[in-house]
Amino acid sequence: xxxxxxxxxxxxxxxxxxxxxxxxxxxxxxxxxxxxxxxxxxxxxxxxxxxxxxxxxxxxxxxxxxxxxxxxxxxxxxxxxxxxxxxxxxxxxxxxxxxxxxxxxxxxxxxxxxxxxxxxxxxxxxxxxxxxxxxxxxxxxxxxxxxxxxxxxxxxxxxxxxxxxxxxxxxxxxxxxxxxxxxxxxxx
Amino acid sequence: xxxxxxxxxxxxxxxxxxxxxxxxxxxxxxxxxxxxxxxxxxxxxxxxxxxxxxxxxxxxxxxxxxxxxxxxxxxxxxxxxxxxxxxxxxxxxxxxxxxxxxxxxxxxxxxxxxxxxxxxxxxxxxxxxxxxxxxxxxxxxxxxxxxxxxxxxxxxxxxxxxxxxxxxxxxxxxxxxxxxxxxxxxxxxxxxxxxxxxxxxxxxxxxxxxxxxxxxxxxxxxxxxxxxxxxxxxxxxxxxxxxxxxxxxxxxxxxxxxxxxxxxxxxxxxxxxxxxxxxxxxxxxxxxxxxxxxxxxxxxxxxxxxxxxxxxxxxxxxxxxxxxxxxxxxxxxxxxxxxxxxxxxxxxxxxxxxxxxxxxxxxxxxxxxxxxxxxxxxxxxxxxxxxxxxxxxxxxxxxxxxxxxxxxxxxxxxxxxxxxxxxxxxxxxxxxxxxxxxxxxxxxxxxxxxxxxxxxxxxxxxxxxxxxxxxxxxxxxxxxxxxxxxxxxxxxxxxxxxxxxxxxxxxxxxxxxxxxxxxxxxxxxxxxxxxxxxxxxxxxxxxxxxxxxxxxxxxxxxxxxxxxxxxxxxxxxxxxxxxxxxxxxxxxxxxxxxxxxxxxxxxxxxxxxxxxxxxxxxxxxxxxxxxxxxxxxxxxxxxxxxxxxxxxxxxxxxxxxxxxxxxxxxxxxxxxxxxxxxxxxxxxxxxxxxxxxxxxxxxxxxxxxxxxxxxxxxxxxxxxxxxxxxxxxxxxxxxxxxxxxxxxxxxxxx
Numbered sequence: 001x002x003x004x005x006x007x008x009x010x011x012x013x014x015x016x017x018x019x020x021x022x023x024x025x026x027x028x029x030x031x032x033x034x035x036x037x038x039x040x041x042x043x044x045x046x047x048x049x050x051x052x053x054x055x056x057x058x059x060x061x062x063x064x065x066x067x068x069x070x071x072x073x074x075x076x077x078x079x080x081x082x083x084x085x086x087x088x089x090x091x092x093x094x095x096x097x098x099x100x101x102x103x104x105x106x107x108x109x110x111x112x113x114x115x116x117x118x119x120x121x122x123x124x125x126x127x128x129x130x131x132x133x134x135x136x137x138x139x140x141x142x143x144x145x146x147x148x149x150x151x152x153x154x155x156x157x158x159x160x161x162x163x164x165x166x167x168x169x170x171x172x173x174x175x176x177x178x179x180x181x182x183x184x185x186x187x188x
Numbered sequence: 189x190x191x192x193x194x195x196x197x198x199x200x201x202x203x204x205x206x207x208x209x210x211x212x213x214x215x216x217x218x219x220x221x222x223x224x225x226x227x228x229x230x231x232x233x234x235x236x237x238x239x240x241x242x243x244x245x246x247x248x249x250x251x252x253x254x255x256x257x258x259x260x261x262x263x264x265x266x267x268x269x270x271x272x273x274x275x276x277x278x279x280x281x282x283x284x285x286x287x288x289x290x291x292x293x294x295x296x297x298x299x300x301x302x303x304x305x306x307x308x309x310x311x312x313x314x315x316x317x318x319x320x321x322x323x324x325x326x327x328x329x330x331x332x333x334x335x336x337x338x339x340x341x342x343x344x345x346x347x348x349x350x351x352x353x354x355x356x357x358x359x360x361x362x363x364x365x366x367x368x369x370x371x372x373x374x375x376x377x378x379x380x381x382x383x384x385x386x387x388x389x390x391x392x393x394x395x396x397x398x399x400x401x402x403x404x405x406x407x408x409x410x411x412x413x414x415x416x417x418x419x420x421x422x423x424x425x426x427x428x429x430x431x432x433x434x435x436x437x438x439x440x441x442x443x444x445x446x447x448x449x450x451x452x453x454x455x456x457x458x459x460x461x462x463x464x465x466x467x468x469x470x471x472x473x474x475x476x477x478x479x480x481x482x483x484x485x486x487x488x489x490x491x492x493x494x495x496x497x498x499x500x501x502x503x504x505x506x507x508x509x510x511x512x513x514x515x516x517x518x519x520x521x522x523x524x525x526x527x528x529x530x531x532x533x534x535x536x537x538x539x540x541x542x543x544x545x546x547x548x549x550x551x552x553x554x555x556x557x558x559x560x561x562x563x564x565x566x567x568x569x570x571x572x573x574x575x576x577x578x579x580x581x582x583x584x585x586x587x588x589x590x591x592x593x594x595x596x597x598x599x600x601x602x603x604x605x606x607x608x609x610x611x612x613x614x615x616x617x618x619x620x621x622x623x624x625x626x627x628x629x630x631x632x633x634x635x636x637x638x639x640x641x642x643x644x645x646x647x648x649x650x651x652x653x654x655x656x657x658x659x660x661x662x663x664x665x666x667x668x669x670x671x672x673x674x675x676x677x678x679x680x681x682x683x684x685x686x687x688x689x690x691x692x693x694x695x696x697x698x699x700x701x702x703x704x705x706x707x708x709x710x711x712x713x714x715x716x717x718x719x720x721x722x723x724x725x726x727x728x729x730x731x732x733x734x735x736x737x738x739x740x741x742x743x744x745x746x747x748x749x750x751x752x753x754x755x756x757x758x759x760x761x762x763x764x765x766x767x768x769x770x771x772x773x774x775x776x777x778x779x780x781x782x783x784x785x786x787x788x789x790x791x792x793x794x795x796x797x798x799x800x801x802x803x804x805x806x807x808x809x810x811x812x813x814x815x816x817x818x819x820x821x822x823x824x825x826x827x828x829x830x831x832x833x834x835x836x837x838x839x840x841x842x843x844x845x846x847x848x849x850x851x852x853x854x855x856x857x858x859x860x861x862x863x864x865x866x867x868x869x870x871x872x873x874x875x876x877x878x879x880x881x882x883x884x885x886x887x888x889x890x891x892x893x894x895x896x897x898x899x900x901x902x903x904x905x906x907x908x909x910x911x912x913x914x915x916x917x918x919x920x921x922x923x924x925x926x927x928x929x930x931x932x933x934x935x936x937x938x
Contacts, residue, residue: 009199011211018220031210031217038210042201043193115228128224135225187194 012039012183013134017127019176020074020085023056023066033057040175043182048175056172069170082167083160085126090156098122105129105152112136112144126160129153130180149184157184236267243271243759244699246680248347248672249284249291250815251370252414253680255694255760256281256288258673258701265289265673265702270415273760275684275692277415283813285415287824291654291671292702296821296893298656298668299709308644308662318710318720325665326724328648332621333725338362338579339586340620342607344659346370346627348678348698349669349714352739353625353652355575356718360730362579364587365610365619366601369632376599376917378533381543384597384782385551386773388564390543394526397423397686399560401430401521403514404528405456405546410440412531413812416685423686429560430521432514434459436807437835437880438873447514452505453805453878453921454536454796460545461793462500463515464552465492472519474554477775482551484778484789491778491790503795505875522553524560536796537910537919540597544779545791551775559769565683566766568693571746573739576730591616595916596785603916604633605909611642620647625714626669630658631817631884631901634909634920652717655821656891668711674704675713676736679743683765691765695747697740697754715739787914796910796922799877802935803857803924804840808883808902816884820895831899834866835880836927841870844927844934853900853928854879858907861928862900863888876936879925 015035018027033053040049056062073082084097092099106123109115109132116123129148136145161177168174193201201207231238236259245256245268254277259267268288270279291297301321306312316324332340338357342365345354358366371379382390396402397420409421425431425444433445434456442448451459467473468489478485501508518525527550533539555561588606589595595603611619622643633639643649643662651663654671679697684690704711715736722731733739737751744750749761783789799805813819813828820826834852841847851865864886874880885899903920910919927934 008208008211011215014220015214021221027219027221029217029219031213032219035210035214038207042198042204042207109225110228111230113227113230114225117222117224117226121224125224131224135223182198183195187196 010134010137013130013137015039016176016180016183017130017134019179020127020130023063023070025063028056028063028066030057036175039179043179045175045178048171048178052172052175066170066172069168069173073164073168073170073173083163085160086122087124087129087152087156090159098124101152101156108148108152112141113139133184150186153184154186157181231261239266242701243273244697244755245271245673245701245759246678246696246698247281247285247288248698249282249288249819250414251347252277252417253348253678253698254281254285254415255680255696256285256701257759260702263703265292268701271696271759273758273762274696275689275694275762276682277419277685280415280419282413282415283828284413284815284819284822284825287813287819287822288673290823290825291819292673294655294821294823296656296891297671297709298653298660298666299711300668301710302663302666304664304666308649308664309640311661311663311666313666318712321665321667322717322720322724325648325650325667326721328664329621329650329721330725332647333361336618336620337586338582339365340618341365342367342611342619342622344369344622344624344627344629346625346632348672349675350625350627351678352714353623353718353721356722356727357623358583359575359577359580360722360727361725362582364583364602365607367604367607367629367633368599368601369627369629371599371601372604372917373534373632373634373920374532376534377539377912377915378529378531378543380597380599380915381540382529382547384779385544385547385776386556386562388773390529390547391564392417392529392531393562393564394528395560395563395687396420396429396526396528397427398524398688399424399429399521399526400524401432401518401560402526402528403432403434403518404441405434405460405530405542406535407528407530408435408439408441408809410444411812412810419685424526424560429526430517432517436875436878438871439809442873447510447517449504449506449510449514450875452503452875453807454538455500455504455793457538457542457545457791457793458495458500458503459506459511460542460549461492461495461791462497462511463518464545464549465495466497466512466515467519467552468492470519472515473552474523477523477554477556478552478777481556481772481774483774483776484780488548488777488790491788491792495793503793518549518553521560523555523558525553525555526560527553527555527562534912534917535919535921537912537922538794538796539917539919540912540914541788541791541794548775548777548791551773551777556773556775557769557771559687563687563768564771565687566693566768567681567683568695568747568763570679570681570695571743573733573742575732578730586617588616589916595912595914597782597787597914598916603911604918605911606916608633608635608638608642611645612638620645622646622649623652624650624659625652626654628653628657628659628817630662631887631903634903634906634918636904637907652714655818656889657817658887658889660891661889667717668709669717670704670711670713672698673701674711675700676740677713677715679740683768687768691767693763693765695744695749695754695761695763696759697744697751699740699751699754699759782914799924799936800857801938803926804877804879804936805921806854806856806902806905806923806925807878807880807921809880810884811882814882814884817887817895818884820884820887820898821892823894826894826898829882831864832866832882832885832902833869835869835871835874837874837876837878838870838872840876840936841868843937846870846927846929846934850929854881854902854905854925855928855933856905856907857924860905860907862886862902862905864897864900866900876938879936
């Protein structure tokens, strides 16, 4: 899929998905922080968000620090990754990758007209699930988005969030987890 | 952290100027990664929701030619089904028909013209262009024609697509040396015997759905699957027909039989003669029909008078009472009796006479034209495409059997044995070029070493095929042909499968279901290849049709139809048919022509050699999921039955310490050992003097990656084939075998 411009509110989910990709200068740039700050202001999260541009946009050391933290939390670490960003780890008994919940997610994508771009991609990565929510909303499939959240995403995201917050003091990710929570939590 | 704000109110508020600006700023920054998704409409697994149906397919996984439709998704064939409009196979196709998808996309298929830069039998292939391939074929064929005459070319064709080139070489180039496996290693004796008894071909023209009794001699419907034929057979049984099966083996048909005659192999004609003699003496035959339409009946009666029940019982190793029981059952249900002519009948080199006996029994019971009897369908008329017969006279002059005054009742072409002998000896003339087209003579013709000798002495060998079968290893030039799913070729015609239903005729041309063109291959159809050869051989002016499509158009035009019309009619044109019952054919019980040529004018029984001590006779048949070696590499079919079963009598197995599932080899009377093992099936359902296996396994070409080294080629064990004197067809149930296990040879106890 080309980078067609998502509509509001789909764009917020695309934005969140982007935020959990590997930190790189290609996207950690001014307009990204403009939007992050604006959303945060609207949610009264100013005090956390405002320092982020300073830490991670202005300095290269800051970026490297973020990359190291991302790797430690989500990719590879000794003795263990803090919080693998996959649903299978939290939902499936074995706690392995590509468990039943991942298969469920993949089938859900297919049922709603989407397939993973790469055949071998793990279907249940946080980035993909947020990206998918954006695509659904883009198409006006609000009911499907709600179903995906209630039957799948909300069942694992809180455990994931908890492990990140317990295992890291990084402000960038704690802020973004708060935003993800806001955009995905159950509302009356 | 808890928010007071809800998502809903946030999203409403997000219309605020600052946020809108930030959002569009971010969106236009281009800093977003590619989405991890692609859009793809949902297709439930196994569903055909987003496929398009293409009609006009005619199957060639065997040669019954069921009518097909294909389900395509993005140009890819995903499933084959029977054409629901078909009045023949209907919506049904068999396992092989289904597996056509896997033939189409078999990665082992031939793709480009190839030149053998190695040796015959041990090829090293080089891809060449069509121009280079055709130029070389033409110049080397021309070389042989110049040096040896057109008769110096031999052709081994098989299948619908081979008819066009076969007739080109016979009628235009002018060689008589055409050996069709479908005649000389299959149906030839049947077709000729019926023609010389009734004046018409037998085909499988028995009205089984409406029969009160069915006689199958060696025919094992159910293991041999032709969809509408199986439907006819099963409808007959469903309607209460009594079934008599004569077979040394408890075949799938024997399993449904009311009477199973477990006959000693090679003695069927004695059995049939005794039945006829008994019926004649008892007066249990159709006197009126015989009187009006019989020829030479008295001579016939005299000639078979010796065939008493006891005489046959001894020869056939079955009780006289059982022969009588069969005779009475047939007489009681006459004329509504289907005496099945069989299909693959090249068994013992005495097959013309057995087929004559079957035809005479058919006439004797007055079943011709009767409900349930021998009834030929009245099919539609078509146009014709024929090469001009500019070389036919030359061909006839050099026909080997005519020169030698042998095999006077040969089917069209030249008897294979004579052709091969002539090629090897160079007498009466040299045969120096060989063309095989869709046939695999290594596995179809008995006496492999002689066949290889024949090939090795050729100046040029050209092979056209779809798959890399054994014969392709012997090609100098190997040409890739389009499969039946990618080309136009024959126009299949017929009538509704059950004469009891509304009379309908159908016309169904074979049309491509998928594109013939693709970047990964350069396959061509036989009309194109032949025409290109014809142009290079100086026969451009004899070409009657420019393309296969034009050929089909011309054939259809004879029925006032066109491909466009057929497409509109979903691949099959239906028109009113007519009642086929009531036909009358003369029955030559005694055939003067045969007698004059020095053969027996009345059907006669000639004993065949018994197995030597310690050996059993090797007989072969089919398994329902394979068509000879043609389907062995098919991934689905190979997965079903990858190796040939070897049936062995239970008592014998016990004495030899063998058990079900053992892997065993066979060794024949000449010491030839099967190259691979088969899987032993221990059963009470086979005679002790007989071992059965399935034909077509054991390809030696490593390019057939699924099939190579699986099962064994039983043809390699047939080194002592007989030749039918009347027709020149081979008899191939002539080999005797012992068992080899763990390097030890085991004698078969008596």
